[in-house]
Amino acid sequence: MTNAWDERKQALENEYFHREEKKKIERMRQSSEDQTVRQYCHNRCPKCGDAIEPVTFRGVPLDRCPGCGGVWLGPNDLQILAEKDHRTWFDKWFRQEEGEAEEEIAS
Numbered sequence: 509m510t511n512a513w514d515e516r517k518q519a520l521e522n523e524y525f526h527r528e529e530k531k532k533i534e535r536m537r538q539s540s541e542d543q544t545v546r547q548y549c550h551n552r553c554p555k556c557g558d559a560i561e562p563v564t565f566r567g568v569p570l571d572r573c574p575g576c577g578g579v580w581l582g583p584n585d586l587q588i589l590a591e592k593d594h595r596t597w598f599d600k601w602f603r604q605e606e607g608e609a610e611e612e613i614a615s
């Protein structure tokens with residue numbers, strides 16, 4: 509025989525599983541959404557959505573957007589480009605940043 513307490517326990521249990529299932533569904537939805545976004549954005553410009561194309565600038569392979577002219581650099585490309593030309597403001601700026609970073613480490 510069930511009493512009010514057993515019914516209450518059952519209701520709480522059902523509620524718990526319902527909540528857990530909802531969380532699981534939300535996680536699944538989020539991960540499939542992420543996958544879709546990655547799939548559609550792969551090799552696309554984050555600004556205008558055009559397909560980006562690989563270009564070589566001073567021997568450094570870069571990605572350029574034909575739509576808006578944006579350029580993407582790889583993790584070391586900025587440093588490689590700066591080291592290629594020692595007379596530009598670009599290099600001065602970059603070295604200044606490095607110098608500041610080294611000072612911070614030293615102190």
Ligand SMILES: [Zn+2]
Nearest residue numbers: 553556573576
């Ligand atoms: Zn673009």
